[in-house]
Amino acid sequence: MNARYLIINCDDFGQSQPMNRAIMHLLEERKVSSATIMAPAPGFEEAAEWIRRRGQANIGLHLTLTSEFDAIRWSSLTGHPSLHDESGFMHKTVEAFERHADTGAVIKELAAQYEAARRYGIRLTHADNHMGSLYGMATGRSHIPQVLKQCAKWDLPFRLFRKVHAKDPLLAAIPGVESVVAKASSLAGVLGVAIPDYLLSHSFHIEEGETYEGFKQSMIAKMYDLPDGISETYIHPAVEDACMLEQVPHWEKRVWEYKLMLDEDFSYSVQDAGVILTDYNHVRKHGRASRFGSALTLVRELLRKS
Template sequence: MNPRYLIINCDDFGQSKPMNEAIMQLLEERRVSSATLMAPAPGFEEAADWCKRKGQTNVGLHLTLTSEFDAVRWASLTGHPSLHDESGHMHKTVEAFERHADTGAVMKELAAQYEALRRFGIQPTHADNHMGSLYGMATGRSHIPQVLRQCAKWKLPFRLFRKVHPADPLLSSIPGVERIVAKASSLAGVMGVAIPDYLLSHPFHIEEGETYELFKQSMIGKMYDLPEGISETYIHPAVEDSFMLERVPHWEKRVWEHKLMLDDDFSYAVKDAGIVLTDYDYIRKYGRASRIGSAFILIRELLRK
């Protein structure tokens, strides 16, 4: 069997103090591969300053265009009206963002978020996207070509994927997902942007009847079913916090994700399954596809009816 590599990324670093506390612990104890920083969020400066003081090198950029929770909201860094709702914060839903955001304003905002990390002396290892707002999943209005062009300029890998794992309940259920993935991944190849082979998702919310033990067994099962190649999975870990638990939907799931990374059963399963934990530096070195081959795939997909 060929090696199976896995990146475990902590999304939403900088969202709030309870998330920062959990992610800092997991990074310091090397329980995860990396984390991605949310530059517009209220906990960003705390998280970025910690990364600078600790010399943390496995931190990326969580491109943030939405602000979904009433209890924790934020505005854009650039202040363009199309990026905000009537409250003056970033749009709460991906659909609202896709319908209202000006593309030029989006790109200026992404550049400002990148520069926010650089001001703290942080060179991002990669970029990904909060809530998938740039992918066009709500209305079909995608910013992926522009984002890939920007990542090529920054020389950063980006969270896309080449293949859909059939056992992934979320991604495999999207109509026409194979063609969508083929177009996006081949465009990344043409632009020289490195990406993983697979993205492994799991429900953000607590499903009916779900307990921590059921969640843990589900995640352990994914480790034994991991496909060959380079996969990424993402978590949103947080510590227990009464304010957040009361005001943020499914906060308990975030606490579970933190607990899972510290759970000896999960650590054992990763080793027992023969998985090699890696990070986006490995993607940067080995995650690029042939530009010529990618161009042929892209042309084929664009010509298909």
């Protein structure tokens, strides 16, 4: 039987102080694999200073092109008008970003966010994308080629996936997802960018009638259904905060995710299921595909009739 590896990544490090507190705690206790930091967000400096003081090694870059909540807004680092809405902050939705963002401005913003993290001495291990804004899921306007070229330049693995897990409730339901994944993953292979095999998703918001116990059981079930290879799942953990609970939609789900990582039942399920927790250093070593084979796959997918 092949090994089943899992990366648990904390997205949104630097979003706010309540999120920073939760993520710092989970990293300190080694309950998660890694976290990815948001350079434009209000809590970035606090998070970056903490990383520098500790010499924290398992930190990636959460490439951020949207600012979705009224209570917490931020602007781009480069200030290009196509990256902002009428309020002067980054676009609230992925659709608005895809429709309005200038591609050259996006590339410069990605580079600026990378340099912001590097200025703090953060030794980045990987990169991913806030809200999936670069994937083209809203209008079909993808910036995946641009971000993969940047990751090749930075020598960083990126959050993509080679295969769609049949039991994933969100990704498996996207029409034509297999072809899209094949094109993106093969381009990563051509460029020499390491990626995981699978991405495991779950609902960002609280479903109707959902409770913490039900959420926990669904996440435990994922551990026993984990496919062979390298999988990544992501969480957005936060401590309880009355202001955020009132002003940020589904903040309670973030508190649940923090609680889950500290839950002994979940920790036991990982061990009992034989899952090996790892990080993006494992992806860097084992997540690159053959460039020649990837090129053949890319050509085949580009020639495939829709």
